[in-house]
Amino acid sequence: DAGVIQSPRHEVTEMGQEVTLRCKPISGHDYLFWYRQTMMRGLELLIYFNNNVPIDDSGMPEDRFSAKMPNASFSTLKIQPSEPRDSAVYFCASSQVRDSQYNEQFFGPGTRLTVL
Amino acid sequence: KNEVEQSPQNLTAQEGEFITINCSYSVGISALHWLQQHPGGGIVSLFMLSSGKKKHGRLIATINIQEKHSSLHITASHPRDSAVYICAVQTSGSRLTFGEGTQLTVNP
Numbered sequence: 663d664a665g666v667i668q669s670p671r672h673e674v675t676e677m678g679q680e681v682t683l684r685c686k687p688i689s690g691h692d693y694l695f696w697y698r699q700t701m702m703r704g705l706e707l708l709i710y711f712n713n714n715v716p717i718d719d720s721g722m723p724e725d726r727f728s729a730k731m732p733n734a735s736f737s738t739l740k741i742q743p744s745e746p747r748d749s750a751v752y753f754c755a756s757s758q759v760r761d762s763q764y765n766e767q768f769f770g771p772g773t774r775l776t777v778l
Numbered sequence: 779k780n781e782v783e784q785s786p787q788n789l790t791a792q793e794g795e796f797i798t799i800n801c802s803y804s805v806g807i808s809a810l811h812w813l814q815q816h817p818g819g820g821i822v823s824l825f826m827l828s829s830g831k832k833k834h835g836r837l838i839a840t841i842n843i844q845e846k847h848s849s850l851h852i853t854a855s856h857p858r859d860s861a862v863y864i865c866a867v868q869t870s871g872s873r874l875t876f877g878e879g880t881q882l883t884v885n886p
Contacts, residue, residue, distance in 0.1 A: 693872055705864065705876040718873055753821060757872070766811070766823040767874070774819075 666770035668754050674776045680742040683773045686735055687756030695767060696729055696739050697753040705753075711737065744777045751775070781805050784865050784877035791884050797852040799880045801865030804846065809868040812839050812850050814861045815879070821864075824850070855884045 667686040675681055687694045695710040709719040714731045722729070726745070731737040741748055751774050755767040783802045791797055801810070812824040825832050825839040827848075832839050836855075841848040852859055865877040 695872070695874075704878050705866075707874055710872055712872070717871060751819065755821075766826045768823065769813075769821040772819055772821075 666754055666756050666768055668752075668770035668773050670773060671771060672774045672776075674778065675744055676778050677745055678743045679777075680740065681744045681748075681775060681777075683739040683752050683754075683775070685737045685739070685754030685770060687737070687754070688758075688768055689735065691756035691758045691768070692734075693757045693759070693767075694731060694737050695753075695755040695757075696737070697755065698750045699753065699772075700750045708739070708752075741775075744775075746777045749775055749777050780877070781875050782865055782867055782877040784863075784880050786880060787878065788881045789883070791855050791882070793856055793884055793886050795855050795884075797855050797859075797882065797884075799850045799863050799865075799882070801848045801850070801877055802846060803848075803865075803867045805867065805869055805875075807867040807869055810841055810848050811866040811868065811874065812848075813864040813866060815864060816861050824863075826868075852882075857884045857886050860884050 669684045692713050696708040697705050698708055699705045708721045709729045711731045729739045751772045753772045754770040757765050757767040781804050785800045809826050809828045811826050814822045814824050827841050836853045838851040860883050862879040862881050864879045866874040
């Protein structure tokens, strides 16, 4: 398997523009996570899905952020409108539950977002 | 006070030294994760544990649930171990809360 795939790897945009980040989880994984990493706040969970259903979105900063998972192999994180303080590295990760046990999370390479 | 505290924040060692990184947490957890973030930014899961001890190669992770404390040990450290090591606790469901990370530099 290719692992978790994220696109784009780098995104530079201007304040006010819409940004869409994409993630393809590992096939067969039933959990998908979106994280944000900044120097000031470190790694933070934004939202996670189980079987395509959002379970916990308490980390989503505000209404400008939205995430969807239309099927088991694709998720998007959208920021509209973007602001300079959204500049960060956004990671997607996936995992699976086997025998009712949680397992390790596999991280994608991240998308480095810069909002000017 | 953060829910997850790591120490030290920075650690410099000579090749071959035994290294310990500590993680303390203040909440009830279902599991604790140790992650490694390479200089290029990629994140790799090293361990996930809910009790006792796990070993993988030169890496050992232990957890004491009663004391809410975990340690990551690296034996015979090598320059390629230089990375940021992050402790994360799994609380409700699959939610992870992260420590600030420990920057490890191993000099040849």
